[in-house]
Amino acid sequence: MNPHNQSIEELKQTAAQVRRDIVRMVHAVNSGHPGGSLGCTDYFVSLYFKVMNYSTDFTMEGKNEDLFFLSNGHISPVWYSVLARAGFFDVKELATFRKLNSRLQGHPTTHEGLPGIRIASGSLGQGLSAALGAAQAKKLNNDDSLVYVLMGDGELEEGQIWEAAMYAAHHKVDNIIATVDKNGQQIDGSTDEVMSLGDLRAKFEAFGWHVLEADGNNFELLLPALDEAKAATGKGKPVLILMNTEMGFGVDFMMGSHKWHGVAPNDEQLEIALQQLAVEQASDY
Numbered sequence: 376m377n378p379h380n381q382s383i384e385e386l387k388q389t390a391a392q393v394r395r396d397i398v399r400m401v402h403a404v405n406s407g408h409p410g411g412s413l414g415c416t417d418y419f420v421s422l423y424f425k426v427m428n429y430s431t432d433f434t435m436e437g438k439n440e441d442l443f444f445l446s447n448g449h450i451s452p453v454w455y456s457v458l459a460r461a462g463f464f465d466v467k468e469l470a471t472f473r474k475l476n477s478r479l480q481g482h483p484t485t486h487e488g489l490p491g492i493r494i495a496s497g498s499l500g501q502g503l504s505a506a507l508g509a510a511q512a513k514k515l516n517n518d519d520s521l522v523y524v525l526m527g528d529g530e531l532e533e534g535q536i537w538e539a540a541m542y543a544a545h546h547k548v549d550n551i552i553a554t555v556d557k558n559g560q561q562i563d564g565s566t567d568e569v570m571s572l573g574d575l576r577a578k579f580e581a582f583g584w585h586v587l588e589a590d591g592n593n594f595e596l597l598l599p600a601l602d603e604a605k606a607a608t609g610k611g612k613p614v615l616i617l618m619n620t621e622m623g624f625g626v627d628f629m630m631g632s633h634k635w636h637g638v639a640p641n642d643e644q645l646e647i648a649l650q651q652l653a654v655e656q657a658s659d660y
Contacts, residue, residue, distance in 0.1 A: 396456035400472040401639040410635035412453035414620040433490035446502020447527035448482040458491040500533025529561030543613040544583025560633040591620035
């Protein structure tokens with residue numbers, strides 16, 4: 376079971392704290408990806424503090440637990456923060472983000488054995504394939520738990536995603552809930568400018584997926600969508616959530632701009648961001 380199961384008000388406070396962690400982590404080393412991390416914070420907090428069933432007594436196999444895979448690994452700050460806040464490792468370790476010999480590298484890695492992370496990721500396009508393998512392994516092991524995977528919308532320019540999408544439908548991998556962070560931004564500009572994605576719902580439905588849409592920055596709308604996605608599993612089709620988010624959500628000068636995809640705030644910008652991300656009882660590392 377989920378060791379947290381927070382109320383919506385508690386989720387909002389947790390999300391604000393996670394966003395504080397994100398901006399402080401990237402600021403400390405003047406490196407990292409705050410934009411997508413801030414945009415996806417509510418999704419990660421929903422999974423780890425409400426939706427997924429898991430144990431913080433981490434094993435790579437994750438038998439009888441829900442598993443999560445991050446395909447767009449550059450948004451590691453939000454995952455590290457949520458894993459720490461959920462109890463996988465000490466929150467103080469967040470201070471080592473992107474430093475030499477740290478377990479918290481810029482993209483998630485496994486060679487240092489960080490609890491909660493099962494594959495190295497960030498070479499875009501690979502996460503869905505790995506998650507499908509885990510989902511099929513669960514079926515072979517008669518494990519009824521679910522597999523979750525998050526992808527970026529710019530990442531859908533990778534052909535491997537569509538090979539995996541075709542594979543999932545053909546093999547009826549119906550114990551997976553894939554989510555696309557649909558913020559319309561990527562490193563060089565908007566997705567429309569770089570490589571228009573077209574009608575993603577129609578595309579995934581044509582590939583044989585059950586497709587839902589959700590507001591990824593509103594717990595009152597996101598949680599019911601995640602419940603609906605869970606209810607759609609086990610019915611012969613893989614499940615996809617097209618999740619609309621705003622890059623940089625929660626920090627007004629970062630919101631909606633691709634320029635904050637991979638740029639750290641300076642000292643003055645950090646202070647402004649922290650003022651906007653106030654929490655009732657901050658527990659900064």
